Amino acid sequence: xxxxxxxxxxxxxxxxxxxxxxxxxxxxxxxxxxxxxxxxxxxxxxxxxxxxxxxxxxxxxxxxxxxxxxxxxxxxxxxxxxxxxxxxxxxxxxxxxxxxxxxxxxxxxxxxxxxxxxxxxxxxxxxxxxxxxxxxxxxxxxxxxxxxxxxxxxxxxxxxxx
Amino acid sequence: xxxxxxxxxxxxxxxxxxxxxxxxxxxxxxxxxxxxxxxxxxxxxxxxxxxxxxxxxxxxxxxxxxxxxxxxxxxxxxxxxxxxxxxxxxxxxxxxxxxxxxxxxxxxxxxxxxxxxxxxxxxxxxxxxxxxxxxxxxxxxxxxxxxxxxxxxxxxxxxxxxxxxxxxxxxxxxxxxxxxxxxxxxxxxxxxxxxxxxxxxxxxxxxxxxxxxxxxxxxxxxxxxxxxxxxxxxxxxxxxxxxxxxxxxxxxxxxxxxxxxxxxxxxxxxxxxxxxxxxxxxxxxxxxxxxxxxxxxxxxxxxxxxxxxxxxxxxxxxxxxxxxxxxxxxxxxxxxxxxxxxxxxxxxxxxxxxxxxxxxxxxxxxxxxxxxxxxxxxxxxxxxxxxx
Numbered sequence: 001x002x003x004x005x006x007x008x009x010x011x012x013x014x015x016x017x018x019x020x021x022x023x024x025x026x027x028x029x030x031x032x033x034x035x036x037x038x039x040x041x042x043x044x045x046x047x048x049x050x051x052x053x054x055x056x057x058x059x060x061x062x063x064x065x066x067x068x069x070x071x072x073x074x075x076x077x078x079x080x081x082x083x084x085x086x087x088x089x090x091x092x093x094x095x096x097x098x099x100x101x102x103x104x105x106x107x108x109x110x111x112x113x114x115x116x117x118x119x120x121x122x123x124x125x126x127x128x129x130x131x132x133x134x135x136x137x138x139x140x141x142x143x144x145x146x147x148x149x150x151x152x153x154x155x156x157x158x159x160x161x162x
Numbered sequence: 163x164x165x166x167x168x169x170x171x172x173x174x175x176x177x178x179x180x181x182x183x184x185x186x187x188x189x190x191x192x193x194x195x196x197x198x199x200x201x202x203x204x205x206x207x208x209x210x211x212x213x214x215x216x217x218x219x220x221x222x223x224x225x226x227x228x229x230x231x232x233x234x235x236x237x238x239x240x241x242x243x244x245x246x247x248x249x250x251x252x253x254x255x256x257x258x259x260x261x262x263x264x265x266x267x268x269x270x271x272x273x274x275x276x277x278x279x280x281x282x283x284x285x286x287x288x289x290x291x292x293x294x295x296x297x298x299x300x301x302x303x304x305x306x307x308x309x310x311x312x313x314x315x316x317x318x319x320x321x322x323x324x325x326x327x328x329x330x331x332x333x334x335x336x337x338x339x340x341x342x343x344x345x346x347x348x349x350x351x352x353x354x355x356x357x358x359x360x361x362x363x364x365x366x367x368x369x370x371x372x373x374x375x376x377x378x379x380x381x382x383x384x385x386x387x388x389x390x391x392x393x394x395x396x397x398x399x400x401x402x403x404x405x406x407x408x409x410x411x412x413x414x415x416x417x418x419x420x421x422x423x424x425x426x427x428x429x430x431x432x433x434x435x436x437x438x439x440x441x442x443x444x445x446x447x448x449x450x451x452x453x454x455x456x457x458x459x460x461x462x463x464x465x466x467x468x469x470x471x472x473x474x475x476x477x478x479x480x481x482x483x484x485x486x487x488x489x490x491x492x493x494x495x496x497x498x499x500x501x502x503x504x505x506x507x508x509x510x511x512x513x514x515x516x517x518x519x520x521x522x523x524x525x526x527x528x529x530x531x532x533x534x535x536x537x538x539x540x541x542x543x544x545x546x547x548x549x550x
Contacts (some may be wrong), residue, residue, distance in 0.1 A: 010183065017222075025295050054412075056296050062407055084317075086309035086412060088302040090361045092285035096298060107306050107362075109314075109411055119413040120307075122300050128363040133317040149299050 008064050016097075028057040031070045037147040042076045042139060055115035077113035078139040082157070084109040085123060085131045110137055110155060122154035136160045164264035167548040169388040169395035170510040171270075172202025172381030178344040178374040178495045181280050187221065188234035189222055191276050194377035195235045198272065200382045202391050206236030209381070210268035213259045215245040215252075216277050216499030220287035235274055235379075246293060249304075249447065249534020250403075252273060252502030254543055256380070256530070257401045263382050264398070270387050275503035276377035279424055282374045284498070297409065302362070304449060305370060307410050309362035312452035314422070315416040316364060318467070320463050321455055323364055325470035327355035329451035330493055337490025339480075339519035340508075344374040344495040355451070369451040371496040376452045378500040378507050385548065396510035399527065400431035400543040410536040420539035421531070423461035428541040429462070432527070437462050437479070438484045441543070442525040445505040447533040449491050458486065460539075461531065480522070488512065488520045502532030513544050 025033075028045055035041040045068040046059035052061060057073055060066070085108040094101035106123035110133070124140070125131055137155040145151040176182075182190055199206065200284030210233055218224045227244055231235040243262070247254040252275040255378065259273035284304030292301055295308030301307075315321060334350050337343035350368075358367040388395050404420035404427075407413060425437070434440040448454035448459065464472040472478055478486035487493075489508040492501055509528035511517050525546070532540035 008465070021294070023294050029295060030164065056409075058408075062412070084310040084314040086306060086313060086362045086365075087360075088306055088309075088362055089359075090285075090302075090305070092303060093283050095286050095290045101302070103302075107300055107302060109310050109415060117409075118414065120300060120310075120411045128350075134313065149296060 026059055027070055028059055028068070028073060030072055032057055033147040036151050037145040040141045042078055042112065042152070043073045044076045045072050046074050048072060052116045053114060054117050055112055055119050056139050058094050074114070076115050079158070079160070080110045080112035080115070080119070080137055082108055082131065082133060082135040083111055083118060084133060085128065087128045105156070106131070108155065121152060124154040124156050131157070165266040166264050166384040167550065168260050168263045168382050168384060168398045169548070170380050171383045171388055171391045171395050172198040172204065173507050173510060174198030174379040175340050175342050175504060175507055176202060176376040178376035178497055179345065180372065182278065182372065182375040184324050187223065187276070187278050188229040190278060190375065191229065191234035191274060191377045194276070194379040195272065195274060198301045198379035198381050204381065209236055209240065209270060209272045210302070211241040211243070211262065211271050212237045212261065213243050213245060213255050213271055213273045215275055217246055217248065217251060217287065217291070219290055220282045220284060220498065221278055222282055226532060230274070235272065246499070247535060247538070249449070249498060249503055250532040250538050250540050251499045251534070252378070252504065253506065253530070253532025253540035253542065254403070255421055255503055256506040257403060257540060258293050259380070259382050260401050263384050270381060270383040273380045273382060273503065274377065275500035277497040277499040278375045279297065279373040279497060280375060293409070305362045307415065307455065308370070308450050309365045311415045311456070312364050312450060314414065315452060315456050318416060320430070321452070321470045323356060323475065326351060326369055326451040326455060327352045329448065330355045330456045333448070333491040334495040336480055336488050336520060337494035340489045342495070343490040345372050346490070346494070359549050364370050364452070365450055371492045372494070374495050374497040375499045377501060378503045380503065380507055380510070394514050396513035396544045397546070397548045398542065399545045399549050400428040400541070401539045402428040402537050405535065406537045408536065413537065415537070416456060417466065418457060418460040418537060418539060420537055421533070422462070424539045424541045425461045428543050432543040432545070434543070437529070441484065441527050441529050443488060443509070443522045444484070444485060444486045444529040444531070445489060445508045446491065446531040447502055447505055448487065448494070449533065450492060452492070454486065457531070457533070485522050488517065488522055502534070502540065505530040505532065509542070509544050513531070513546055
């Protein structure tokens with residue numbers, strides 16, 4: 001299944017574009033990042049009707065269509081369970097920087113204790129043979145936190161009696 | 163209730179390739195549009211309205227309606243509706259077109275989807291479709307979440323990498339029978355798939371769809387216009403959409419509940435009791451080999467956890483009782499904004515009996531599926547006879 005090498009002559013016009021954006025993140029997210037930065041706390045939001053705990057915090061519960069406010073935010077455990085994982089091992093341009101995102105990196109989906117939804121983030125393991133669905137994990141926080149999701153550097157697998 | 167029966171009466175698609183450096187975007191769209199118009203033997207003046215779409219931020223051209231004035235498609239002095247819903251863009255276009263004719267707003271519409279994926283970066287573009295604060299920093303486009311889904315699915319049901327590899331072998335060898343397909347691999351083997359590079363465990367390079375460039379165009383008409391255009395149309399029997407949570411991680415990421423929800427509703431509308439027996443062929447949106455196995459379960463072709471067994475038994479092969487993706491599917495061709503529209507086009511081709519080497523014998527009813535967004539599904543069912 002060899003592929004023919006393209007011999008076509010290419011005419012190109014090249015330029016680079018910066019595309020600056022500024023996003024509003026909402027009051028619940030502000031509270032989340034303040035708690036993360038100041039107190040190393042991970043917060044979710046709890047629906048006052050069905051009791052579902054959303055992580056990350058959301059302003060509206062999908063099923064109930066009920067609004068949640070900062071008053072409905074609850075603290076979640078930094079520990080949880082590994083539900084799925086992969087190791088990203090391909091090159092691509094990161095739209096946040098315009099450069100290549102470093103790879104390989106561990107990427108996983110967790111369920112934090114106390115949450116009813118799942119969370120995606122980095123895991124500090126690039127050997128997928130060492131990961132297993134059901135393993136216990138814990139958030140590792142940055143020492144100098146800035147108030148963004150990167151303040152949770154990654155989750156790591158921990159040994160813990162279930 | 164719909165006021166009109168709606169049929170597909172004209173089909174056009176480009177040959178899909180990794181790169182179409184010989185044409186710009188409107189020139190590429192024009193190829194598919196011209197083919198659809200010629201197929202229906204219609205002139206641009208005959209078209210009432212246009213439904214167009216792609217994921218414009220993939221190419222960074224955010225007002226593609228402009229192209230469909232004259233250069234790409236006959237939108238000059240006509241109404242144009244633009245639709246963009248991620249991976250489901252093509253099926254949303256197809257469904258939007260249906261509603262516009264079924265409701266009696268227009269007698270006919272031209273539906274166009276396209277993508278020129280290698281003019282931007284698909285992974286980069288997909289990242290910008292998601293939440294900038296919560297999701298983008300760790301998200302690696304579609305493949306990361308699809309890898310998570312595959313791993314969770316495998317862990318839950320014990321589906322093996324070899325069973326997944328069989329999907330790629332089936333679809334890319336089917337693609338060799340489809341002159342429009344991007345990756346055509348008549349001699350592909352399980353070993354070839356399983357020894358390709360691990361790009362996001364458990365996904366290997368050949369477990370995932372390519373990035374393709376190309377366009378697809380369909381012409382729809384109501385019953386009265388259809389009679390004038392062709393004696394071999396493909397009639398719509400049902401269309402269904404199921405959107406889901408904002409974040410993929412709001413739910414567990416396997417079993418695709420939206421596919422079960424949407425297909426059940428569509429089967430009821432179309433009078434389908436047992437999809438494997440009552441439908442003759444399906445063109446489904448499988449971004450990875452693993453997803454085809456999982457989606458066949460979610461669509462009710464088999465029980466949960468039996469997607470691997472369904473293929474092992476040969477049921478979804480070209481030679482089987484219920485072929486899935488005779489065109490080669492998404493694993494062979496993936497021009498994102500056109501991908502799900504190609505599923506509809508290929509389902510129509512099967513119903514019309516125009517599939518040549520990829521034709522399944524005696525097709526009366528065909529299913530087309532779109533997948534995308536965060537776990538969204540759209541279902542369309544086409545048939546040889548009108549519904550009423």
